[in-house]
Amino acid sequence: xxxxxxxxxxxxxxxxxxxxxxxxxxxxxxxxxxxxxxxxxxxxxxxxxxxxxxxxxxxxxxxxxxxxxxxxxxxxxxxxxxxxxxxxxxxxxxxxxxxxxxxxxxxxxxxxxxxxxxxxxxxxxxxxxxxxxxxxxxxxxxxxxxxxxxxxxxxxxxxxxxxxxxxxxxxxxxxxxxxxxxxxxxxxxxxxxxxxxxxxxxxxxxxxxxxxxxxxxxxxxxxxxxxxxxxxxxxxxxxxxxxxxxxxxxxxxxxxxxxxxxxxxxxxxxxxxxxxxxxxxxxxxxxxxxxxxxxxxxxxxxxxxxxxxxxxxxxxxxxxxxxxxxxxxxxxxxxxxxxxxxxxxxxxxxxxxxxxxxxxxxxxxxxxxxxxxxxxxxxxxxxxxxxxxxxxxxxxxx
Amino acid sequence: xxxxxxxxxxxxxxxxxxxxxxxxxxxxxxxxxxxxxxxxxxxxxxxxxxxxxxxxxxxxxxxxxxxxxxxxxxxxxxxxxxxxxxxxxxxxxxxxxxxxxxxxxxxxxxxxxxxxxxxxxxxxxxxxxxxxxxxxxxxxxxxxxxxxxxxxxxxxxxxxxxxxxxxxxxxxxxxxxxxxxxxxxxxxxxxxxxxxxxxxxxxxxxxxxxxxxxxxxxxxxxxxxxxxxxxxxxxxxxxxxxxxxxxxxxxxxxxxxxxxxxxxxxxxxxxxxxxxxxxxxxxxxxxxxxxxxxxxxxxxxxxxxxxxxxxxxxxxxxxxxxxxxxxxxxxxxxxxxxxxxxxxxxxxxxxxxxxxxxxxxxxxxxxxxxxxxxxxxxxxxxxxxxxxxxxxxxxxxx
Numbered sequence: 001x002x003x004x005x006x007x008x009x010x011x012x013x014x015x016x017x018x019x020x021x022x023x024x025x026x027x028x029x030x031x032x033x034x035x036x037x038x039x040x041x042x043x044x045x046x047x048x049x050x051x052x053x054x055x056x057x058x059x060x061x062x063x064x065x066x067x068x069x070x071x072x073x074x075x076x077x078x079x080x081x082x083x084x085x086x087x088x089x090x091x092x093x094x095x096x097x098x099x100x101x102x103x104x105x106x107x108x109x110x111x112x113x114x115x116x117x118x119x120x121x122x123x124x125x126x127x128x129x130x131x132x133x134x135x136x137x138x139x140x141x142x143x144x145x146x147x148x149x150x151x152x153x154x155x156x157x158x159x160x161x162x163x164x165x166x167x168x169x170x171x172x173x174x175x176x177x178x179x180x181x182x183x184x185x186x187x188x189x190x191x192x193x194x195x196x197x198x199x200x201x202x203x204x205x206x207x208x209x210x211x212x213x214x215x216x217x218x219x220x221x222x223x224x225x226x227x228x229x230x231x232x233x234x235x236x237x238x239x240x241x242x243x244x245x246x247x248x249x250x251x252x253x254x255x256x257x258x259x260x261x262x263x264x265x266x267x268x269x270x271x272x273x274x275x276x277x278x279x280x281x282x283x284x285x286x287x288x289x290x291x292x293x294x295x296x297x298x299x300x301x302x303x304x305x306x307x308x309x310x311x312x313x314x315x316x317x318x319x320x321x322x323x324x325x326x327x328x329x330x331x332x333x334x335x336x337x338x339x340x341x342x343x344x345x346x347x348x349x350x351x352x353x354x355x356x357x358x359x360x361x362x363x364x365x366x367x368x369x370x371x372x373x374x375x376x377x378x379x380x381x382x383x384x385x386x387x388x389x390x391x392x393x394x395x396x397x398x
Numbered sequence: 399x400x401x402x403x404x405x406x407x408x409x410x411x412x413x414x415x416x417x418x419x420x421x422x423x424x425x426x427x428x429x430x431x432x433x434x435x436x437x438x439x440x441x442x443x444x445x446x447x448x449x450x451x452x453x454x455x456x457x458x459x460x461x462x463x464x465x466x467x468x469x470x471x472x473x474x475x476x477x478x479x480x481x482x483x484x485x486x487x488x489x490x491x492x493x494x495x496x497x498x499x500x501x502x503x504x505x506x507x508x509x510x511x512x513x514x515x516x517x518x519x520x521x522x523x524x525x526x527x528x529x530x531x532x533x534x535x536x537x538x539x540x541x542x543x544x545x546x547x548x549x550x551x552x553x554x555x556x557x558x559x560x561x562x563x564x565x566x567x568x569x570x571x572x573x574x575x576x577x578x579x580x581x582x583x584x585x586x587x588x589x590x591x592x593x594x595x596x597x598x599x600x601x602x603x604x605x606x607x608x609x610x611x612x613x614x615x616x617x618x619x620x621x622x623x624x625x626x627x628x629x630x631x632x633x634x635x636x637x638x639x640x641x642x643x644x645x646x647x648x649x650x651x652x653x654x655x656x657x658x659x660x661x662x663x664x665x666x667x668x669x670x671x672x673x674x675x676x677x678x679x680x681x682x683x684x685x686x687x688x689x690x691x692x693x694x695x696x697x698x699x700x701x702x703x704x705x706x707x708x709x710x711x712x713x714x715x716x717x718x719x720x721x722x723x724x725x726x727x728x729x730x731x732x733x734x735x736x737x738x739x740x741x742x743x744x745x746x747x748x749x750x751x752x753x754x755x756x757x758x759x760x761x762x763x764x765x766x767x768x769x770x771x772x773x774x775x776x777x778x779x780x781x782x783x784x785x786x787x788x789x790x791x792x793x794x795x796x
Binding site for chain 2: 080115116117301305315319
């Protein structure tokens with residue numbers, strides 16, 4: 001299994017493009033199109049927020065048959081809380097794209113991210129779709145990744161190659177992260193492609209498993225967006241069908257690696273982030289406890305400000321683990337930070353504080369929590385909490 | 399029912415004191431004592447964090463019989479994550495206090511707040527207890543309120559008088575808020591007194607009800623401390639026994655008012671706070687939904703930074719309501735902010751933005767969320783999220 005520079009066009013048979021259609025006032029790229037030369041099995045995972053954007057509803061509906069052939073995404077406007085007009089606009093985005101590509105509207109999956117509560121500028125969007133369709137290219141994945149950015153400071157993309165059945169198959173993906181622009185909130189979008197052939201039901205099950213341990217373990221501020229969407233399309237262009245257990249396992253690992261890589265890119269680019277933080281929970285009795293503890297610690301403002309301040313503050317870590325709701329015996333918990341044991345047997349472990357502060361100056365910080373109660377584990381990914389987070393989120397509109 | 403300036407010594411038969419015993423390096427007051435001339439019915443509500451401080455365990459044990467006569471509290475050290483030594487120290491605090499006051503140790507309730515993971519300086523604490531005991535005074539409530547402060551900028555205290563059975567009874571209280579000093583976390587402590595006579599079981603039930611709608615509805619950053627404690631003692635000195643339903647109702651209202659007043663004082667003094675925020679949820683189908691939505695919005699970093707930035711950002715409010723987990727139909731939800739309707743019928747309500755920004759310059763900000771689904775409601779209290787929160791929590795120890 002090799003991780004290579006790449007994006008959604010790395011797998012065979014996919015084309016993409018990204019352009020500045022004029023939706024963003026900044027003039028930056030704001031419209032992305034992904035297209036497969038042949039119909040794909042497709043699956044999606046969507047936000048659990050009760051408030052959902054129009055394109056989320058439409059994607060869910062278009063994926064009912066497990067098939068799709070194109071994805072059209074705009075940034076700069078989330079098409080959320082836009083009422084009936086929003087649904088009509090999302091449908092129109094799919095219809096115009098289908099017309100431009102010679103597809104059925106049901107095989108186009110629309111996505112949006114950006115300001116919420118403002119109707120899409122449909123004249124601009126429609127013109128953009130007609131403009132981008134002829135620009136599709138087998139090397140257009142990089143431009144597509146740029147076109148879905150909002151407050152992201154870097155595009156997020158990667159590809160993975162793995163040998164299955166004696167042949168090389170490729171998985172590619174792009175994502176945008178938890179950047180928030182008022183009056184918007186962080187939206188996580190990710191579009192994944194692969195050239196294996198796979199039944200939609202299996203694809204969906206594998207995607208869900210991968211998302212649980214990657215995107216669902218990333219937190220920047222605990223706010224769950226209205227637009228979160230992960231889509232995976234498999235077009236079979238490699239000639240490899242993934243069906244038997246051993247192949248499925250190979251593909252599962254590659255898909256996990258792909259989503260984990262993109263998820264980490266998102267956490268690393270969190271708003272105002274100066275550090276990338278991994279919270280590794282081990283020896284949990286059940287997976288759910290590991291996840292609950294890891295996300296509770298990764299979401300704690302107190303832990304995140306301490307890391308920004310290079311403060312080896314085991315008390316805040318233990319506190320966040322304690323209130324997470326997971327089963328936990330403080331006397332069995334061991335905590336270490338940047339490889340320095342700081343808590344064990346219900347009491348602090350003495351450590352060299354100046355040395356710990358120095359270790360915390362690194363860009364990457366690892367927090368390890370051993371619950372001493374079983375064999376399940378998981379990692380959560382986040383960033384530290386700096387002045388710039390407050391600045392970005394407080395000062396945008398006033 | 400009258401709210402009056404006062405504290406734990408406002409009810410008859412209670413004495414208190416607060417001194418600088420030398421636990422805090424700053425030389426500020428750090429030891430408080432509350433004493434009732436006669437034995438009291440007593441009840442407590444404690445942190446749900448799985449990691450609990452030693453004095454929390456001891457209070458729970460000493461309250462098993464529903465009786466107490468004194469409270470001893472130190473600030474500057476939380477006596478948490480201090481292992482067996484911590485339990486021994488908490489027991490010693492109670493024993494030394496009991497000896498100085500001529501009580502049984504089981505009738506003394508200890509409390510601690512401050513740095514965690516550091517053993518109590520017991521020589522200093524014991525000397526302090528012997529010094530403070532003879533200083534108990536019927537006007538000592540103010541000093542006691544000062545002595546439990548950590549990063550609080552003002553002491554929190556109030557008293558309420560109400561007529562029951564033709565006589566005036568008094569309830570008094572003090573609290574400390576969600577101020578956090580590294581390596582510590584915010585601890586909410588509150589000690590309440592009253593001169594009515596009441597059975598411990600009834601007292602406990604009324605206290606729990608009051609806490610649910612006051613302290614449990616206050617959030618500064620969503621982190622639940624290891625030391626949170628609310629104690630209520632009733633000594634009967636007014637000669638009024640609260641037993642029949644009508645009297646219980648009068649007392650319940652007064653107790654609710656007392657705890658709500660103190661809870662709001664805590665939110666108003668949140669770390670780095672520039673604004674006091676009330677999130678009022680109405681028309682919920684069930685109380686649990688109202689509470690879940692109110693706390694989700696009050697805990698949202700995005701909502702709190704928007705309020706700091708005077709940004710009428712209904713999108714963030716609706717988003718936080720949506721991911722709260724409560725039942726919610728976005729098309730029935732109405733949101734207003736500082737009395738300006740901003741969202742209804744699934745779409746934004748146009749409003750005068752400069753006027754809204756001006757209204758958001760007020761010290762007190764009200765967010766109203768009508769779920770359009772029933773008749774239950776609740777309020778949550780919080781503060782905005784400013785640069786100073788990050789500063790206080792990132793820069794203390796490094």
